[in-house]
Amino acid sequence: MDRNTILAIVLSVVVISVGLTIQTTFFAPDPVAVETQQTTSNVEAGAAPATVEQAESIPLSYAPTSNAWNSKLPGSFVQSGTAEKSQKFTYETDVFIVEFDPVGAAVSSLRLKDHLDDGQPVEMIFNNGDYPPAFSLYAGNDFSNPIDATFNYRINQDKVEFTQTFQMIGADGNPTDEQFTLVKTYRFGRSDYLFEITVEFTNSQNKAIPLNYDGFAYTLAFEPQLGPEFHEKPDGNYTYRKFYVEQDGKKSTPKLRDGAYETSDFITWTAIASKYFSLIGIPDATRYTLTLKEGISEDIPLESRIYFSRPAFKTATGKDTFRFYVGPQLKQHMAIYNDADQNGFGLSELHLEKALDTSSWLGWLESILKWLLQFFYGLVPNYGVAIIMVTILIKIFLQPFSKKSMQSTAKMQALGPQMEELKAKYKDNPTKLNQEMGELYKREKINPLGGCLPMLFQFPIFIALYGLLNKHFELRGAMFIPGWIEDLSLPESIINFAPLSLPLIGSDIRLLPILYGVSMIFSFKISQAGGATQSGMTGKFMMYGMPIMFFFILYNAPSGLLLYWMVMNFISIGQQIYMNKKRRRTQAQSESSTLSLRKVGKGKKK
Template identity: 25%
Template sequence: MDNNRNLILAVLLSALLLFGWDYAMRTFYPEVETPTEAASAEDVPAERAENAIDAGDEVAPAELVDVETALAGGQRVPIDAPEIVGSINLVGARIDDIDLKTHRQSVERDSGPVRLFSPAGTAAQHYARFGWAGDGVATPGAQTVWRVLEGERLTQDTPVTLVWDNGQGLRFVTRFSIDDRYMLTVAQAVHNGGNGTVALRPYGFITRTSLSADPSNFNVHSGPIAANGDGVNFDWDYDEVDEERGASFGNGTDWVGFTDIYWLSAMIDGGGENAVGSVRPLGSSLYRAELLYDPVNVAAGATVGNTTRLFAGAKESSVLSDYQNAGVAGFNNAIDWGWFGIIVWPMWQLLIFLFGIVGNFGVAIICLTLIIRFLMFPVAQKQFTSMAQMRAVQPKMKALQERYKDDRVQLQQEMAKLYKEEKVNPLAGCLPIFLQIPIFFALYKVLRLAIEMRHQPFLYVKDLSAPDPAHILNLFGLLDFTPPGFLGIGILAVLLGVTMWLQFKLNPAAMDPMQQQIFMLMPWLMMFVMAPFAAGLLIYWITSNILTLAQQWFLYSRNPQLKAQMLKEKEEKAREAQRAKAEAG
């Protein structure tokens, strides 16, 4: 009767965990919503006018337009760099058209490049603009039409210079240049051809909608990001910016912008000025990251300049490290490595190294697993030694349990005394599990964040950073539907369950019937729980299970008495189960 009750309890707890896990995954990893609404003037908060540098281009039209329509209107200067293609809008001198050449939207070869920047008024509007603010003086704004002074196309070798004259003696010049990756340099200058001194304040901002942003959760940050002397700030998401009506990062901001899981747009203080970074809500899911410099006085006949760099691209670890080595403070930490960063970073470097040798990330993950298990082999030996010691004292433990079955306190004291006399540590066998936890989460973080893993194939899997696409319930794609949530069981999830079940079968049977029942359910429960995770993570776990089976076989061969005792106990338990069944019948 107790066994039946325990079994029912184990089933209920397993179901609770299974369905609870699915609910948690849908809560913390929601689907990205499709933008459906545009911003309008009446949606913008009243205090925006007081804080805005130039509010002219953040208010989108009442109805969204598609990107092709938006790009067709107005004059543009093409951008054609090794990693970036797009254009600069001469209206406002906005950088609002950027595609990433080497990153596709999906695993399909004809899916087209990832679009990072889009014009104002489109569903995924995301753009940057640089200018000057001043009281009582005409400065270039959102609707200012600039003239090309030099350059017809922005390339790595040919910069583009734009100019605008305010008709009051001030001549504004903006020079754009780009490197071979994702960094643009925006050099602003103003010449005062008038008679008096003019006070101006240079600035830059990035505006984007949150409707096209990746969801942010406890494990992966998406949203506003900034860096100053205290490090990289991941504290703010879009909802918190709304609640606090803005986030300020103070004087000495090194860079500020917006991050998704794989993409980053950020303005970098290019001249060492005492810049102030902030992020403001503009209403209707629009947000603006600002970099505001100290005011400057431009005397008659003088020219004053300011330089800001704009990163608009993929968060490739090696690229960010190169920029950091070139002076962009903390730039490699734009990837949110998290609490296990001390493990994640070297693990990622090792994985990249292995990938360079074997040429496939799936094989590299298997090689990484081999290395980890090799390093942990001494720990596994200690685990088996502890297991052998525990088995050796089990007859004495059973005697104590029979003697003190009605006195749990006394039983615990006698058990502790037995462990001390026999020099047995019952927790020693748990050490490998505790060591595996940070390694597992570190690899999960790597597979989740590293863009180098995105769209990497292995066997039939086209993207190791995505779940296994071969779902059993839709007959591996033959049926035209996608199983929901935890029911999306794939080949890798089944292999995970089978290898874990074999691993538990090879372990000595637990004394407690409740533990036995849980251990028998656990592999199939984990099969459902792990199915939605990245295929690369399942490959790691399956490989680890297979190596554990091989390792157990080897250690059993080195400790035949442990295997013999385990088989003897299993036979005794089988006889007891048959006897109990006969008595019940």
Template identity: 30%
Template structure:
């Protein structure tokens, strides 16, 4: 391999190394909570004052804004309706008819046997309130006391428990001729359907507008705050997917009337909006052809993030009724489940709620293939290895040309040595003569770098897939590798479990030093692959190449173990391919001699 080829590979490797160092040493800072932020005031019926202040503006006709709430020191217990499905458990509060208590039966906080299941939604008064709320905004001569909202106490008209087989119906009468009903149903997975209706038994027509809200008090405790992952608002507006991070929401334009930072976007059809976490999501979904206003909002003095779906104003004549149905997704971002909601349920681009990233054209097919391999094999670690084999097979034609070009370069070594002797120290003349030699012998000196360059986007795409997708969470491989989305839990700190103390936590700085089995295997596989080629004659290059496997071993030690499984398998397959191709081209790598040479001390040059 000539100097130009070595320099290109070296530059690629060092660039990648710089990126990795930056990721580890300079991650984005965690957001700080303002200790002086005012507390959320509670109302007498259990709602926060901001729940009322954050209601949509009145539905036209110059209606007044809602009045301030009366402060109270405690939140009274509200009647509740239980939720019981194969995937969810929780309850609905009759104060506001809030869906505010929801846990995911199939997912646990940790791998411990006594781990609690993941809680997605929580009511006001808990540590992290997060809930969905529905209501009506008044228009015309109506006031906020005439329509149901955050403070309304509903009564149960039908149903005792919300299950996939039994919807529930809530009812509230305003005492002035309007009867409001809310029918809530749920499927076997994570989708609620909420039908809001109003019956006008009065003598005059009324104007009012339905809405849905998802509110989150403060930032989530498990916020990753890592630039490779989107957390915050995710929405679709007329075919366009938009993402807004939590950090950006307080910087929205201030809406004077509502006293909050907000953004209002009109959607003609096929839209949805909500909050997405790494693995979980809560999303408001109006009907496919339903126009609405998509609202993102933040109230600083209460530290509440909020998304809204505001539907158009309805005019309900005397003696008539009106209704509207929206959906609420509240659950785990399972690829297959969300795909079914998109394809069979007609929710346009719902699969894009999973953060596929800039390389979506690679991450989507890579995950599709990985998912199907896992279904076929039944083990995610083996599926990653099978995926590696398929990727290497697809890239084999390029790899063959690369290694064949490298073999051809070795055949030219005697001519290159004679060329160096002839031109001496004239570098420009040397470059010109080398280019003529390559052209005459039909050799591309950069061909050896192409597979390496292609591996970089594939590596980052697989890293994205393993980091983001729920299917890798708590996915076991073999033995101690019980979560492929997390770093290798073994460690040299306790001699891989032989010593009676625990390994450092993955987030500890010690975990970067006392690495596990997989990082060590990665370093060895890179080192063996390097030994297929003789050491560079330039001492500086030789020293850098000798250290690279061990530097990468420590740098990648904190990466997800699934990614290391991929890279180890990739290195070993590359090793086998290169060895066989070189041998077919008449060059048998002296592997053992190269290994022995790396352990021999260099003799000082004669002066």
């Protein structure tokens, strides 16, 4: 490598490293101090399905800011009923461990029993305690004003019911005789990843429920983020969050403006989708206003919030029903809500499986590759081995295209001397040069794009396989090699030197990116040995700059992805070595034949 090449690579790495160092040094998030207090709660007798355990009571750092709730201003309301218990408690089904908070009648934790993180049930609510708990209610559509009154609760088999009474504030700033009761009920299926929330209001007087704030009665929210927890954007697990909306049988990705999206049209459902899990909100037939919000805070990356705002009531009583799917992105758990006989709620034709995050135009190819991966896993119950076998099969399928590409490239290389002569001869006449080169290609029956076009067939497979290996649910927690690659959905690590953290690579030394980078450099060298030489800065950057760049880009890629690319590289290297040997053998035979002909010619002259 010459001085300019080295300088270009070093400067690129230095600029990125300095930028990240400045960000982590001077703009690091402040530590969050959380006080905890151990409390206990008792459950009334007869609540067989539920278990109540000792839980932490975390002081809430948010407070009401508007005049709708807990205020002395006219039109607001205050809690008038008492509450017997304020401690958090847990409720379990076959699939959920739910921690309820009577303060706000909300959910502070929701864990999935059958899916683990570090041996513990995975948490579906990413909240550090500085935000309202999930499924809180807001007065009107003021998203800064959670109703954090303390509710009474009782557990009755598959239901957890919260109740509280509120009193309206009159024009003189004093409580009036008008009261309303709020009943918020959670209903669970025994083995469903879907549950139901009903919100019921009853006015003490025979007139409309007195909740009307700019045309809205209340808002039900899921916030601030869908779990599992992560702390960078993007993190080492290539984490993301996406919004989807289902309307009139069509799934769409809403376009957020300034981090928000709002619609008052009827929707079937809305979803937050991540790599492996989804939250899907399914309202009833009321014309709610749906608001989606995203943002990036210091402690909750990629905030993803869903708000259902209910229009003001026109009657003395009102009852709304919402359903939420919170679980894995697996079709077998989502499609059961298309048939009323297959789920515990008698629901049908919801088509929640549309929330599966698949490639839009290559979903069919991704499904084929997934079937192959599962097939090989059935033969050898190791997903690492299955990925290698799928890679080999893909390489065999692409062999005719790869061979044609190499042959076309070899023909182009053979014309190198003639092309250089034409460039020297017509260096001052580009039009004539192009014409002569076209005639040369035509005479030698060579398509200049012959080396590139076959490669286009590989791109759809590459994109579909990238999508599959990046989010295939069964790879989550799947081990390949004990002690090294223990989770194919995560980057591997051979050395961890935390708490020390280096720019670009963090606190881990990873072997797969190193092997991948070395295989890229070796592949370029083998190609050059086969005659595919590139001179100057371009050739040197391709040989050294590209592998270094991809080393950092893919350093935190999931192990399954890097395993595929590395195996593909090694197979290509073996193929290129074979082609080089074959070419040299053919060239040696040709030279031997030419030498023999020359000797025969000389003999005849004698």
